[in-house]
Amino acid sequence: DAKTTQPTSMDCAEGRAANLPCNHSTISGNEYVYWYRQIHSQGPQYIIHGLKNNETNEMASLIITEDRKSSTLILPHATLRDTAVYYCIVRGPYNTDKLIFGTGTRLQVFP
Amino acid sequence: NAGVTQTPKFRILKIGQSMTLQCTQDMNHNYMYWYRQDPGMGLKLIYYSVGAGITDKGEVPNGYNVSRSTTEDFPLRLELAAPSQTSVYFCASSSATGQSEKLFFGSGTQLSVL
Numbered sequence: 001d002a003k004t005t006q007p008t009s010m011d012c013a014e015g016r017a018a019n020l021p022c023n024h025s026t027i028s029g030n031e032y033v034y035w036y037r038q039i040h041s042q043g044p045q046y047i048i049h050g051l052k053n054n055e056t057n058e059m060a061s062l063i064i065t066e067d068r069k070s071s072t073l074i075l076p077h078a079t080l081r082d083t084a085v086y087y088c089i090v091r092g093p094y095n096t097d098k099l100i101f102g103t104g105t106r107l108q109v110f111p
Numbered sequence: 112n113a114g115v116t117q118t119p120k121f122r123i124l125k126i127g128q129s130m131t132l133q134c135t136q137d138m139n140h141n142y143m144y145w146y147r148q149d150p151g152m153g154l155k156l157i158y159y160s161v162g163a164g165i166t167d168k169g170e171v172p173n174g175y176n177v178s179r180s181t182t183e184d185f186p187l188r189l190e191l192a193a194p195s196q197t198s199v200y201f202c203a204s205s206s207a208t209g210q211s212e213k214l215f216f217g218s219g220t221q222l223s224v225l
Contacts, residue, residue, distance in 0.1 A: 034213070043115075043201050043216030044154070087153065099144075099214065100170075101153035 004088045009106040012082075018075040020105050022088030025069045031092045033064060035073045036101070039084040044101070047073065047086075078109045112137050117202050117217035124192040124224045132187040132220050134202030142205045143185040144169075144214065145177065147198040154201060160185055192224045 005023040012018040024033065034049040048055055048062045050071070055062045061074040075082055087104040118133045136143065141162045146154040146169075156169030160179040174196060176188040185204075189196060199221050203214040 036214075041199065041219065041221075043203070043218055044214070045216070046213040049213065099156065101146075101155075103151075103153050 004090055004102060006086075006088050006102065006105045008103070009108065011108050011110060012075075012078045014080060014109055014111050015077055018078040018082065018107055018109070020073040020075075020086050020088075020107065021070065022072070023070045024088070024090045027068050027090050028092070031090050033062065033068075033071050034089040034091065034099075035060070035062065036087045036089065037082075037084040038087070038104070039081075044087065078107075080109050080111065083107060083109045114138065115202055115204055115215050115217035117200075117220050119220060120218070121221045122223070124189075124222065126192060126194065126224060128192050129188070129190050130192065132189075132200055132202075132222075134185045134187070134217060135183050136185075136202075136204040136215070137183065138204060138206070138215065139182060140204035140206050140215070141182065142212065143179065144203040144205075145175070145185070145187045146201045146203065147171065147196075148201065148219075149198050157187065157200075189222075194224050196222065197224045198222060 032049050032051050035047040036044040038044045048060050050062045064071045085104040085106050087101050115136045144159045145157040148154045155171045157175050158177040160166045163182050166177050199219045201219050202217045205212040205214045
């Protein structure tokens with residue numbers, strides 16, 4: 001599975017959009033991009049995933065570049081409760097043993 | 112639905128003791144996983160199961176054992192606890208019915224081995 005590169009930490013003002021980047025330059029054609037987050041010491045929480053097209057749900061939007069080598073998770077109106085570690089993961093279909101979490105991006109939302 | 116339930120939430124073991132971390136899910140998911148997370152690090156996969164009676168090793172299986180006798184339960188066994196097993200343990204499940212799957216995690220078990 002492709003490796004991902006994320007910034008170690010980011011800050012965002014409450015109410016502003018938080019844009020979290022992820023590089024996955026070695027991604028292959030059938031690999032999905034997943035985003036999870038972990039608030040404090042809770043279990044990770046699924047946010048969104050995509051293959052080629054941009055995706056949006058009630059939590060966030062996922063923008064994947066045309067060459068699929070990078071993506072951005074967008075939290076449109078960050079709140080203090082969005083302070084968490086965000087993990088970008090790339091994995092192929094039916095590949096159950098390779099959901100690999102790196103160290104992620106620590107997002108701090110400030111008032 | 113309760114989702115994925117882990118017990119206990121906290122436990123302190125002495126070196127050489129054994130224990131079982133319990134995990135149960137009520138979503139009828141066929142896939143279940145055990146991860147460990149050391150301080151400041153990401154999650155590492157210990158074992159996983161694709162259905163009752165089927166288990167396989169992940170990245171860091173040494174020192175652990177699992178079983179999957181039912182769809183709902185996936186216990187993790189530590190036979191001879193060592194300080195290196197001090198960590199937070201997360202159980203997860205997924206349905207994996209299509210080409211993509213999303214994992215649902217439990218709230219974790221914080222284990223200290225002294």
